[in-house]
Amino acid sequence: xxxxxxxxxxKVAELGSLTKAAKALGHPKSKxxxxxxxxxxxxxxxxxxxxxxxxxxxxxGVHLLQSIRQPIEALESSVKELQTNNDExxxxxxxxxxxxxxxxxxxxxxxxxxxxxxxxxxEIYSTNDILDFKEHQLNLALRIGKxxxxxxxxKKVCDIEVALFASSQYLNTNERIFKEDDLKHHSIGLLKxxxxxxxxxxxxxxxxxxxxxxxxxxxxxxxxxxxxxATLPTFYxxxxxxxxxxxxxxxxxxxxxxxxxxxxxxxKHIPKHVKVFKDYIFEKLQIAILS
Numbered sequence: 001x002x003x004x005x006x007x008x009x010x011k012v013a014e015l016g017s018l019t020k021a022a023k024a025l026g027h028p029k030s031k032x033x034x035x036x037x038x039x040x041x042x043x044x045x046x047x048x049x050x051x052x053x054x055x056x057x058x059x060x061g062v063h064l065l066q067s068i069r070q071p072i073e074a075l076e077s078s079v080k081e082l083q084t085n086n087d088e089x090x091x092x093x094x095x096x097x098x099x100x101x102x103x104x105x106x107x108x109x110x111x112x113x114x115x116x117x118x119x120x121x122x123e124i125y126s127t128n129d130i131l132d133f134k135e136h137q138l139n140l141a142l143r144i145g146k147x148x149x150x151x152x153x154x155k156k157v158c159d160i161e162v163a164l165f166a167s168s169q170y171l172n173t174n175e176r177i178f179k180e181d182d183l184k185h186h187s188i189g190l191l192k193x194x195x196x197x198x199x200x201x202x203x204x205x206x207x208x209x210x211x212x213x214x215x216x217x218x219x220x221x222x223x224x225x226x227x228x229x230a231t232l233p234t235f236y237x238x239x240x241x242x243x244x245x246x247x248x249x250x251x252x253x254x255x256x257x258x259x260x261x262x263x264x265x266x267x268k269h270i271p272k273h274v275k276v277f278k279d280y281i282f283e284k285l286q287i288a289i290l291s
Contacts, residue, residue, distance in 0.1 A: 003072075003075070004035070005035055005036075005038060005039040005042070006039070006068050006072065007025075007072060008021065008025065008027075008032055008035050008036065008039075009036060009039055009047065009061075009064070009065070009068075010065065010068060010069060010072055011024055011025055012032065012036065012048070012055060013048075013055075013057055013061065013065050016054045016055050016056070017054055017055060018032050018033060018036075018055065036048060043060075043064070045058075045060040045064075046058050046060065046061075047060055047061035047064060048061055089117055089119060089120065089272060089273050089276070090117075090119035090120060090273065091119075091120060091121070091271060091273050091274075092120075092121045092122075092123060093120060093121070093122045093123070093139050093140065093273065093274055093277050094123045094125075094136065094137055094138045094139050094140075095122065095123070095124050095125070095138065095139065095140045095141065095142070096124070096125040096126075096127060096131045096136070096138055096140075096141045096142070097124060097125075097126060097141070097142040098126075098127075098128050098142065098143070098144060098216075099126050099127065099128055099215065099216075099217060100215070100216035100217055100220075100233070100236060101142060101144075101260075102124060102126040103126075103217060104235070104236050105235070105285065105288045105289070106124070106142070106281075106285075109280075109281060109284045109285070109288065110122055110124070112284075113277060113280055113281070117273070117276070120273050120277070122277075125138075128214055128215070130143070130147070133152065133265050138265075139264065139265075139271075139274045140262060140263065140264050140274070140277070140278055140281075141262070141263040141264075142157075142260065142261070142262060142263070142281075142285075143260070143261050143263055144160060144258045144259070144260055144261075145258050145259065145261075146259060146261060147261075147263070150263075151266060152263045152264065152265060152266070153263065153264045153265070153266055154261045154262075154263050155261060155262045155263075155264075155282065156259050156260070156261055157259075157260040157261060157262055157282055157285050157286055157289075158259070158260055158285070158286050158289055158290055159257045159258070159259050159260075160233050160234075160235065160257065160258050160259070160260050160289060161233065161234045161235075161257055162191075162231050162232065162233050162234070162255050162256050162257065162258065163231070163232070163234055163248050163249075163251070163255050164183075164229050164230070164231060164232075164248065164249040164250060164255055165223050165229065165230060165231075165232045165237055165240075165246045165247065165248055165249060166186075166223060166226075166228070166229040166230075166246070166247060166249050167223055167224060167225075167226045167245060167246060167247075168244055168245060168246070168247050169226045170223075170226040170227075170228065170229070171247055171249075173226075174186060177229075177249055177250060179250075180250065183229070183249075186228060186229050187210040187211070187227060187228025187229065188209050188210060188211075188228055188229055188230070189209070189210065189211040189212065189213075189219050189222045189223070189227070189228050189229065189230030189231070190209045190211070190212045190219075190230070190231055191212070191213065191214065191216065191219060191231055210227075210228055211227065211228065211230075216232060216233065216236060219231065219232055220232055220236060220237070223246060224240075224245075229249050231255050234248075235288070235289045260285065260289070262278060262281065262282055264278065
């Protein structure tokens with residue numbers, strides 16, 4: 001049975017007029033009339049009584065209307081829900097994230113997400129600066145360290161371990177390191193934002209820093225060039241550790257840990273495509289960083 005024929009019959013019965021039904025459905029009146037005849041022929045019953053005052057239903061027509069009304073409403077509701085979901089799963093997501101996280105992990109996860117949801121566009125501001133949500137019309141932000149005095153919703157993803165790393169080549173050609181005091185004989189690269197953070201009982205600020213920057217990628221290059229020892233996130237060095245290019249210095253302790261947060265503006269209504277992306281990136285980042 002053609003669903004459209006039943007839908008036309010239901011609309012004609014509801015409005016009691018071919019003209020009104022044609023207008024409501026956006027079809028020519030002649031098509032409505034032909035389709036009703038076709039339906040009556042299919043079920044071999046007269047469904048309508050056409051009179052000068054309009055259209056009324058036969059007994060068979062009343063019975064058919066009672067039988068199809070609820071299924072039609074249920075089907076239309078399901079179709080509308082699917083259409084709404086499809087509409088919600090398209091749009092733009094504006095995101096800001098630290099440069100090192102964007103380069104090392106985030107882009108791979110976003111490519112995977114866009115493969116699943118090709119109708120969603122993603123714009124990334126890759127920066128270590130804290131951007132204003134309203135000014136940049138952001139939906140989400142990834143930040144290392146919890147923001148103080150912020151009305152943003154901050155959801156912790158995981159802790160990021162930051163330790164001391166050196167290239168195997170550097171360690172093979174310089175004095176060996178057995179304890180913290182041995183670090184004073186080596187070139188040290190530090191992240192500016194954490195310069196002076198305690199390294200167990202000693203502060204790295206007590207040591208002579210030969211290189212400092214606010215960029216983990218530059219610190220990684222410093223280590224890759226065998227220029228010295230530097231503070232780097234462990235997840236950021238996975239490939240180099242696996243291939244013995246980098247070695248963790250004094251592996252019995254961690255320099256420090258910083259928490260990674262997903263930030264979003266306070267809102268009762270979050271667009272579905274943004275919520276799906278937020279949940280996706282939250283789960284995938286945990287796996288990528290902690291595994």
